[in-house]
Amino acid sequence: MEMIHLLHTNDVHSHFENWPRITRFLSQKRAAYQKSGDEVLTLDIGDFIDRLHPLTDATLGKFNVDLLNQAHYDAVTIGNNEGLVLSHDDLSHLYDDAKFPVLLANLKELSTMQHPDWTRPYHIFTTQQQTKIAIIGLTAPYDLTYPSLGWQPLAVEPVLDQLLPSIQAQADVTILLSHLGLPTDKKSHKNILLMSFWAPIHIIC
Numbered sequence: 001m002e003m004i005h006l007l008h009t010n011d012v013h014s015h016f017e018n019w020p021r022i023t024r025f026l027s028q029k030r031a032a033y034q035k036s037g038d039e040v041l042t043l044d045i046g047d048f049i050d051r052l053h054p055l056t057d058a059t060l061g062k063f064n065v066d067l068l069n070q071a072h073y074d075a076v077t078i079g080n081n082e083g084l085v086l087s088h089d090d091l092s093h094l095y096d097d098a099k100f101p102v103l104l105a106n107l108k109e110l111s112t113m114q115h116p117d118w119t120r121p122y123h124i125f126t127t128q129q130q131t132k133i134a135i136i137g138l139t140a141p142y143d144l145t146y147p148s149l150g151w152q153p154l155a156v157e158p159v160l161d162q163l164l165p166s167i168q169a170q171a172d173v174t175i176l177l178s179h180l181g182l183p184t185d186k187k188s189h190k191n192i193l194l195m196s197f198w199a200p201i202h203i204i205c
Contacts, residue, residue: 002129003038005029006175010045013081014053014064023071030072039127042072046079046139046179060090062097069099075123077103077137077177084142088150092118103137103177105163106154110147121163124171134171136163139179156184 007026012018026042033040048068049061056064061082068076076098086094095102095118105121108114115121122136138160141153168174178185 002127002131003033003036004127004131004133004173005033005038005040006043007040008043008045008177009048010179011047011079012044013047014050014056016053016055016067019067023067026071039131041074041125041133041135043135043177044068044073044076045177046077047081048076048079049085050081051085060086061094065095065098069097073100074125075101075103075135075137075177077179078107078139079179080140080142083107083139083151084145084149091149092116094118103135104139105136106138106141106156106159107146108152108154110150110152113152116151121159122167124167131173132171134167134174135177136160136167136174137177140181140184156180 007029009022009026012022030040030042049056049064051057051061082091082094101123102119103121103123104116104119107116107119109116119137122134125133125135127133138156139153141155143153146153164174
């Protein structure tokens with residue numbers, strides 16, 4: 001039997017006063033699970049940045065990305081605080097130095113209708129026992145505001161309908177990192193393991 005542990009944060013909002021305690025928890029849990037031979041993934045579900053904090057504002061979020069790198073995150077998606085408080089150019093370069101994939105399936109460049117270079121719709125992790133874990137990222141599609149910043153948000157259900165047949169043919173487990181909001185998260189997500197800021201799930205086996 002293989003144990004796969006999912007550790008995640010969400011809505012940190014640049015509350016750096018809590019960050020030492022959070023990273024200590026993540027580090028201790030990761031070390032304990034790995035010592036037992038288990039698999040561990042560390043994920044963030046968006047709104048990690050908040051420009052109300054001077055360090056975030058002064059670095060346009062890059063300080064936050066450095067913290068995620070130092071804490072060895074495996075993947076993240078974005079929330080509205082990443083997507084709507086930065087200019088198109090600043091968001092395009094927010095993750096230049098990220099050591100993890102930014103998973104975002106429902107946002108495209110308005111000018112080209114292509115996925116931004118700094119994102120990928122999903123990523124498949126393979127465990128030591130060759131279990132394939134597909135992770136998809138989705139964020140709330142603010143239709144009135146994203147286009148003004150040069151982005152085209154996409155409706156959730158058509159995106160999932162298009163992606164899931166291919167993904168589920170490749171993977172044993174599919175996980176959705178959702179920053180979509182409670183009404184959307186209450187809907188069925190087609191046998192996806194849902195991780196959201198409303199319904200956190202930490203461990204699967």
